[in-house]
Amino acid sequence: FEDSIFEVKNTTKIFDSFFLHWGRVIKGKFYKNDKVKAIVDSKKRDLIKCNHSSTHLLHSSLRKILGKHVSQKGSLVNDKKLRFDFSHNQSISPEDIKKIENLVKSQINDNSDIKIKVIDHQKAIEEGAIALFGEKYGDEVRVVSMGSIEDDVIFSKELCGGTHVNKTGDIKDFKII
Numbered sequence: 001f002e003d004s005i006f007e008v009k010n011t012t013k014i015f016d017s018f019f020l021h022w023g024r025v026i027k028g029k030f031y032k033n034d035k036v037k038a039i040v041d042s043k044k045r046d047l048i049k050c051n052h053s054s055t056h057l058l059h060s061s062l063r064k065i066l067g068k069h070v071s072q073k074g075s076l077v078n079d080k081k082l083r084f085d086f087s088h089n090q091s092i093s094p095e096d097i098k099k100i101e102n103l104v105k106s107q108i109n110d111n112s113d114i115k116i117k118v119i120d121h122q123k124a125i126e127e128g129a130i131a132l133f134g135e136k137y138g139d140e141v142r143v144v145s146m147g148s149i150e151d152d153v154i155f156s157k158e159l160c161g162g163t164h165v166n167k168t169g170d171i172k173d174f175k176i177i
Helices: 042-066 094-110 121-126
Strands: 005-015 018-027 071-077 082-087 115-120 140-150 153-159
Touching: 042 071, 042 082, 042 094, 042 140, 042 153, 094 140, 115 121, 121 140
Parallel strands: none
Antiparallel strands: 005 018, 071 082, 115 140, 140 153
């Protein structure tokens, strides 16, 4: 069955080291206990990394320009775009939209390293990492930090299990539409 193809559309972590792949059979058939070879579309994956890392920079920029009350309520990240849903108590002025966009771009241009570490959940929160409400976290969490450091504080620090670029400059550019 070497000609069989299964396209993965989503992946869900079930247990510590068990992942369920959701998708559809494009060609052929698959049976229980079949051995398969996974191939990642690296170009598509790199674009997803850029858009996902951009959501972190955008979230932090929104909080810096509009206020700490801003919090992420959802997002869509794929290889073509990102959509970021958040709470705010009024419409955003065109001037503030430009400020937010420019702040994200400045972090991209700084080309800082993305740092990822796994630490105790409570310690991560004490160190200033943002956790999304409604998300379930274990005792240990993955903390993603990126952007420039001002007054000993990193630009963005969030709990996140997703894929990211190595440096903010890998993103290349950012535009709010």
